[in-house]
Amino acid sequence: MGSTSPSLAFDVHHVWPTPHAQQTLKSWSKLDQHVSTGFIAIDGHSLDVASVAAVARFGVGVALKADSGMDERIEASVDTLQGYLSNGYYLYGVNTGFGGSADTRTEDLYGLQRALMQHTQSAILTREDKSESPDSHEYLESHSMPSAWTRAMILIRCNANIRGHSAMTRNVVDAMIQLLEHDIVPIVPLRGSISASGDLMPLSYIAGAIQGNPDVYVRVGGRKGPPRIMSAQEALEKASITPIVLGPKEGLSLINGTAAAAAVASLGCYEANQLAVVSQVLTALSSEALYANNEWAHPFIAAARPHQGQIEAAQNIRTFLRGSKLSYGLEETKDRFSSGLAQERYALRSAPQWLSPQLEDLLSAEKQLQTELNSTSDNPVVNIADNDIHCGANFQAAAVTSATEKIRLALQSMGKMLFSQTSEMINHDLSNGLPPNLAADDPSLSFCLKGIDVNTAAYTSELGFLANPVSNHVQSAEMHNQAINSLGLLSARQTMAAVEVLSMIVANCLYTGCQGVDLRTLHRTFIASxxxxxxxxxxxxxxxxxxxxxxxxxxxxxxxxxxxxxxxxxxxxxxxxxxxxxxxxxxxxxxxxxxxxxxxxxxxxxxxxxxxxxxxxxxxxxxxxxxxxQPTTSEYLGEGTKAIYRFVRETLGVPMHRGLVEHPIAADRSVNVIDGRPKKTIGSWVSIIYEAVRDGSLYAEVFRYLQGTDITPGSGNESSPVLGAQKPAN
Incomplete structure (x- = not known):
């Protein structure tokens, strides 16, 4: 007797959980709240990715959370160390050498911490890195970290050191917070860390700054305009900050940790999550430009293969398409007699399956990073409960590398999908009746978005290269003591590069999608007329x-x-x-x-x-x-795609491209104006969108829409009228 599988009968209006989108919305809302209040409070246990981004990118202030036990824990860790020393014990990095030189011993505890700074402040910075000249890096790329990365490093190091495991006095933490308060950002070399024993080199330049080292340089006042460059000594004097003299283990507690890798990884994670949500909006927009059969987004398909990410991606895309008159396929009664493609090509049809593991990996990566942000990652670690100190390897940033490699692979997958959708819209053999190169005028003399197609291919190739793992390039270092090391900072840096490249693909895809839906609406309204x-x-x-x-x-x-x-x-x-x-x-x-x-x-x-x-x-x-x-496109778009379309057309002022007439030429100024706006190259228009991606204003538009939907409505477009009586051929 045969068995019967349970029925999977689902209404397209069914509500499904969307954990990645909800977490990303929560993170965006938290950052927005931090920016509004102007500060965050840290306690060593509750730091998150959004808070790191708020401090790093928006200059939000940092304070220590009112916690009656914090100072006691910090003091107890220092007392535990002093007890060790009073017993005459040898303790790594306090009265012994470092790394492979740990077999040496010394009684000069303060001198040892200076020696640690001497050997770690050894990376390359050029004159251009320390110059205020606008011609800096004309022919050399920057060898220093962006200030946002350094602010994030300081925040994370403070959060780790107040946990009471580092034997660091409170005044050292306060000195780092004062750097942030006075907008003093150490100039930190970009390269030179293997992220075990922690990010020694980058963090040593922060240590050098609070010590007032005259050969460590800082950027001052960069949040309000071009920064002034000066030595750390001069900057502390101007801000009336007393330089720190590092006591026993304090230098090691400052630099022996994963703060640099975790900082850059957190900033990459924050943007990667937002790019993942935007990639779903763009998939919806592309489907409208192609006047696609969106049967593939039906919840039954995902429920029959119930990966959480697949269920979520399909749900989100249906949400963004709610009310669309430029898509079909989710109606209760389907037209199985139509001509043309019986189903869409893979770039659209398999988008939920393609995005599924990426959304799941991004959630996993953020969880790993959240743990890292609230961890003690230096060595040795002080156990005040047992009045003991333990030597270990919490500085090994393999968890950060694991997170960033998942993020980077997810970014590459999203980029490949968006490139495929972009190319499909531009190619008239694939675009379901759109003109070649999305030219609004005669295609024989207007090649419009052809360059976008080529550029996006170039970006996608670079993104594919960046997706390669870093962890398999580990080299034994430091007298073979650091025989395995995480390369966490290097992996995080590559992840930030991938964020940048994917943002370019997103800008291209969004520009293309807006042009595509304009032309789709133009031609369908013409036919109706x-x-x-x-x-x-x-x-x-x-x-x-x-x-x-x-x-x-x-x-x-x-x-x-x-x-x-x-x-x-x-x-x-x-x-x-x-x-x-x-x-x-x-x-x-x-x-x-x-x-x-x-x-x-x-x-x-x-x-x-x-x-x-x-x-x-x-x-x-x-x-x-x-x-x-006066395009009427927004009247025919889904609610989510309408929000992003109107943002581009109205908020950013990026218009529908009319063709060859748009191209600026060397002529009287009046010739280079059209309808009162200046003519620009296509690249200039796309660049405006790219900047909105990177500054977060595009994400804000998407998340404001999601806030109104609770990210849980059904598709809503199942019964909406479709513009035009017939599905176009091809």
């Missing part, structure tokens, strides 16, 4: 005395042929396209020649067809001219 005059034209051909059924059948056949011909001739200039589309009348007449009155001669058919051709051409030119000045 032609129905009444076309009926009138047919009436003049066959007469009003024909029976209603014949007229209806004749018009239906003709209209289907006309619409298909219009989209199939998308590669032609307007005049030839009108000629091709007008032939639909001849084809329909020949198919029903037996029913057409004998009074309709071939000459009359030819005359009416020629009149129809002229009508098509003039109507199209007029419609196009009106549309490009």
């Amino acid at each position: 032609m129905e009444a005059p076309a009926r009138q034209l047919l009436s003049s051909l066959v007469g009003d005395d024909q029976d209603v059924a014949f007229q209806a059948d004749f018009f239906r056949d003709f209209w289907r042929l006309f619409e298909e011909s219009w989209y199939e001739s998308a590669a032609y200039d307007a005049a030839e396209r009108a000629e091709q589309a007008a032939q639909a009348l001849v084809t329909a007449a020949m198919a029903r020649a037996g029913r057409i009155p004998a009074t309709v001669s071939l000459a009359k058919l030819a005359d009416v067809t020629k009149s129809f051709e002229s009508l098509i051409l003039q109507s199209y030119i007029n419609h196009r001219d009106d549309f490009v000045k």
